[in-house]
Amino acid sequence: GNSVTQMEGPVTLSEEAFLTINCTYTATGYPSLFWYVQYPGEGLQLLLKATKADDKGSNKGFEATYRKETTSFHLEKGSVQVSDSAVYFCALSDLNSGGSNYKLTFGKGTLLTVNP
Amino acid sequence: DAGITQSPRYKITETGRQVTLMCHQTWSHSYMFWYRQDLGHGLRLIYYSAAADITDKGEVPDGYVVSRSKTENFPLTLESATRSQTSVYFCASSEWSDREAGYTFGSGTRLTVV
Numbered sequence: 001g002n003s004v005t006q007m008e009g010p011v012t013l014s015e016e017a018f019l020t021i022n023c024t025y026t027a028t029g030y031p032s033l034f035w036y037v038q039y040p041g042e043g044l045q046l047l048l049k050a051t052k053a054d055d056k057g058s059n060k061g062f063e064a065t066y067r068k069e070t071t072s073f074h075l076e077k078g079s080v081q082v083s084d085s086a087v088y089f090c091a092l093s094d095l096n097s098g099g100s101n102y103k104l105t106f107g108k109g110t111l112l113t114v115n116p
Numbered sequence: 117d118a119g120i121t122q123s124p125r126y127k128i129t130e131t132g133r134q135v136t137l138m139c140h141q142t143w144s145h146s147y148m149f150w151y152r153q154d155l156g157h158g159l160r161l162i163y164y165s166a167a168a169d170i171t172d173k174g175e176v177p178d179g180y181v182v183s184r185s186k187t188e189n190f191p192l193t194l195e196s197a198t199r200s201q202t203s204v205y206f207c208a209s210s211e212w213s214d215r216e217a218g219y220t221f222g223s224g225t226r227l228t229v230v
Contacts, residue, residue: 034218043206043221044159051216089159093218103149103174104219108158 002027006090006107013080013114021075021110023064023090031092033057033066033073034104038087047075047088080114087111122207122222129197129229137192137225139207147210148190149219150174150182152203159206165190166212197229 007022025031032051036044048057053068062077073090090107120141129135139148150162161174163182171182179201181193194201204226208219 032216032218036218036221043223044208044219045221046218049216049218091218093216103147103161103164106159108156 002031002092002105004090004092004105004107006088006110008108008110010111010113013112015082015114015116016079017114019075019077019080019084019112021088021090021112023073023075023107025071025073025090025092025105027071027092027105033064034091034093035062035064035073035075036089036091036106038089038109040086044089080112082114082116085112085114120207120209120220120222122205122225124225125223127225127227129227131197131199131229133197135194135197135227137194137205137207137227139190139192139222141188141190141207141209141220143209143211143220144187145209145211145220146187147212148184149208149210150180150190150192151206151208152176152201153206153224154203162192162205194227197227199229201227202229203227 003026005024034049035047037047038044048059050057050066056065064073064075087109089109091104093104123138149164151159160176165171165184168187204224206224207222210219
């Protein structure tokens, strides 16, 4: 079955530091890959996505590249801000699953804290 | 307002009581989902629904009941609440024809069972 493995947190960085959160996956078929962000007290929001190999998703300074050869989708940001403090979830969707089998598989989440 | 709305935002209930968490979406998305979020476990799927009157179990369905008589509503009922069901519950929706868009989540219901 499908699975997503994220690096365990928490991750604590100083403002303007470089961020990498690792994500690897196991999937049948040809999944789409997602990063979601959850700010304190809120629901999850889609941060970025990539739907095929070598695609790069980007949003708000965050980037992730769909690497089929290494089954990875690592999240990166060149210079983090205090406002980036949140929990980040990697997820995959097998678009070839049909009918009632469609659902996302989530990693366990990584808590990021950015200090001023 | 357009979107996905969960109610209540916070709920305290006693062990053994029945409690229903509501979820309403305005997009007519075909798929709806219920997750619970607990420290150390991430998000765990409780139930999901592919369309009105079609529901299926997720990873942790025991102790929960769902129904979906209308496309826009997907209530989750705890038939006899237990302390282990203290959690934050998230509802989400998605459209099969736009599944590359991923899910849209509600703001969550924080449930405490005492």
